[in-house]
Amino acid sequence: MAIRERMSGNEAVAHAIKQINPDVMAAFPITPSTEIPQMVSTFIANGDIDTEFIPVESEHSSMSATMGACAAGARAITATSSCGLAYMWEVLYVAASDRLPIVMAVVNRALTGPININCDHSDSMGARDAGWIQIYAENNQEAYDNYIQAFRIAEHPDVKLPFMACQDGFITSHAVENISLIETEKVKEFVGSYEPENFLLNADMPMAVGPYANSPFYMETKMNQRIAMKNAKKVILEVAEEFEKISGRKYGLFEEYRMDDAEYVIVIMGSAAGTTKEAVDELREQGIKAGMIKVRVFRPFPGAELAAALENAKGIAIMDRAESFSGCGGPLGSELKAALYDAKNESTTVNYFYGLAGRDYTVETACGIYQDLIDYVSGKQEAEQFKYIGLRK
Incomplete structure (x- = not known):
């Protein structure tokens, strides 16, 4: 029991x-x-x-x-x-x-x-x-x-x-x-x-x-x-x-949340995944095909497996909670983008930085990121890489 x-x-x-x-x-x-x-x-x-x-x-x-x-x-x-x-x-x-x-x-x-x-x-x-x-x-x-x-x-x-x-x-x-x-x-x-x-x-x-x-x-x-x-x-x-x-609890290299027909996907790690799930549910009620992948295992990095799970996504937001000062993005962003490249995945892919030193990440924040993806995929605005989420004005 x-x-x-x-x-x-x-x-x-x-x-x-x-x-x-x-x-x-x-x-x-x-x-x-x-x-x-x-x-x-x-x-x-x-x-x-x-x-x-x-x-x-x-x-x-x-x-x-x-x-x-x-x-x-x-x-x-x-x-x-x-x-x-x-x-x-x-x-x-x-x-x-x-x-x-x-x-x-x-x-x-x-x-x-x-x-x-x-x-x-x-x-x-x-x-x-x-x-x-x-x-x-x-x-x-x-x-x-x-x-x-x-x-x-x-x-x-x-x-x-x-x-x-x-x-x-x-x-x-x-x-x-x-x-x-x-x-x-x-x-x-x-x-x-x-x-x-x-x-x-x-x-x-x-x-x-x-x-x-x-x-x-x-x-x-x-x-x-x-x-x-x-x-x-x-x-x-x-x-x-x-x-x-x-x-009775099932674990893998990563967790897929409402990914069966997802077109717009956030890839994230740690506690912010729970917040993102709430945003996915909210957007699904509006008819938006949002999904999420929570990376559980970072080493060994499941690059090929993640690329396969994302093969049908139109827009992908990769969320990093650490800055690496790299021209190729944060730790998760640079590795996943490399895996997507190897898999010849041509989805619109952007890398964000969020939550540094405890900066708030909310359901509203996550919904805004999904809206970014929708706008990027539709061509309404040009994709912006390495954007800091929640930055003070």
């Missing part, structure tokens, strides 16, 4: 950690992810779990300690946001190249500067090429569900890559919603135990982790990471299929 509860996104992730009972958590506090290690340390103090909590002096150290624990054979986790993730930059690449299946909760927050504590995706998008799997949640339920699935994906023998389970700061992390929890025994059975084949404390198989690799070896390491990331796409779908059996 599913357990009905009311929780914030941070509470939901902390509860998932409690159910999984990992071996080690190293963490340093930073808003808005601080609550996650705070709650986990309380669980430990109360004797609810026997996770070893390592308080450290910085986020660089938290990732270093997590990496060391994982290399030693432990199921190891951490959590961070914004500048904390940026402070980990060096070690993110090391963890990925060492093929350590760390699971990190990333509560998305704008990167400095100027200083801001509200949501956008600049932190995790800045790390998008570090070799980590990245999955984004729309709401608290997905934050919980994604976190539980993360371990099966990251630890799969065909993958063995670290995993970022991302959710929008404050919007989901602190807002309380109704949520359906899975019984702890079912979660434990689903996740299983972590039994690495090779690890530092295995006296029968001496090994090195993170050795120096000169020119004859470095490229092969990167190629193997690429193969693992490609494998992850299939594993994500397999794990989602198994997760549906214990939860």
Whole structure:
């Protein structure tokens, strides 16, 4: 029986950690992810779990300690946001190249500067090429569900890559919603135990982790990471299929909303997808064939699959919650437009920037974007690329 509860996104992730009972958590506090290690340390103090909590002096150290624990054979986790993730930059690449299946909760927050504590995706998008799997949640339920699935994906023998389970700061992390929890025994059975084949404390198989690799070896390491990331796409779908059996909730690489006959489509990630769905419903009542695609998995990027889902769209708006200062658009925009080009999709496609540092994104805003698409497709106005939505006059 599913357990009905009311929780914030941070509470939901902390509860998932409690159910999984990992071996080690190293963490340093930073808003808005601080609550996650705070709650986990309380669980430990109360004797609810026997996770070893390592308080450290910085986020660089938290990732270093997590990496060391994982290399030693432990199921190891951490959590961070914004500048904390940026402070980990060096070690993110090391963890990925060492093929350590760390699971990190990333509560998305704008990167400095100027200083801001509200949501956008600049932190995790800045790390998008570090070799980590990245999955984004729309709401608290997905934050919980994604976190539980993360371990099966990251630890799969065909993958063995670290995993970022991302959710929008404050919007989901602190807002309380109704949520359906899975019984702890079912979660434990689903996740299983972590039994690495090779690890530092295995006296029968001496090994090195993170050795120096000169020119004859470095490229092969990167190629193997690429193969693992490609494998992850299939594993994500397999794990989602198994997760549906214990939860009743279905997940894929992305979610299609009213896409069967959609002509005008917004492609978006994270919590703003819920707002966009409301706009789609409103426009459908007016006879406008609006649709939406919510990208759940950003790494590995499902370019070919997204292009296939968009093949009948007349107008496509790609929404980025992070600026990359590129002539080709934001992180999502540049990658999806490249995939559409490869698929020879000639739809009118525009890339927008929205919601930076928590700027409001409303149903009215989304409806305006759909109207832009209608005007662009009809030729009423020329398509404008890289428009900032909600910019003050």
